[in-house]
Amino acid sequence: MKNGVRKIIFWAKCRSDRSPKIRVLDIACGTGRTLKFIRATLPKACLYGIDLSPNYLKKANKLLSEELGELSQLLQGNAENLPFRENYFQGTTCVFTFHELPPMVRQKVL
Numbered sequence: 001m002k003n004g005v006r007k008i009i010f011w012a013k014c015r016s017d018r019s020p021k022i023r024v025l026d027i028a029c030g031t032g033r034t035l036k037f038i039r040a041t042l043p044k045a046c047l048y049g050i051d052l053s054p055n056y057l058k059k060a061n062k063l064l065s066e067e068l069g070e071l072s073q074l075l076q077g078n079a080e081n082l083p084f085r086e087n088y089f090q091g092t093t094c095v096f097t098f099h100e101l102p103p104m105v106r107q108k109v110l
């Protein structure tokens with residue numbers, strides 16, 4: 001796992017000790033790998049994943065259904081236009097994705 005993700009998980013874990021229902025979004029969640037790591041660290045958090053690809057989301061659903069705890073909510077959608085209100089999440093992750101985005105799209109997602 002990359003250091004940035006570790007830092008976010010550590011920070012979110014500190015918060016979750018005080019408030020069990022923190023919300024974390026994994027942007028471009030792909031097959032759910034990162035959500036699986038986050039679930040292992042934050043068993044009480046509400047986890048969300050969004051990705052463009054319905055096929056990856058199917059795989060994510062399968063992988064995450066095998067995990068204990070609350071299911072992650074998976075949505076098909078575009079990271080350029082997230083369907084959530086401002087400040088809805090206490091943490092977000094986005095792993096192995098920015099390098100694949102064209103510069104203009106990358107800026108918008110950021």
Ligand SMILES: C[S@@+](CC[C@H](N)C(=O)[O-])C[C@H]1O[C@@H](n2cnc3c(N)ncnc32)[C@H](O)[C@@H]1O
Binds near residue numbers: 029031034080
């Ligand atoms: C290299 S994969 C990384 C997946 C996952 N984050 C991981 O680390 O395993 C890149 C992902 O970005 C998704 N993606 C690309 N452009 C996107 C966009 N505009 N909005 C949402 N997802 C996007 C792809 O469908 C793919 O699942």
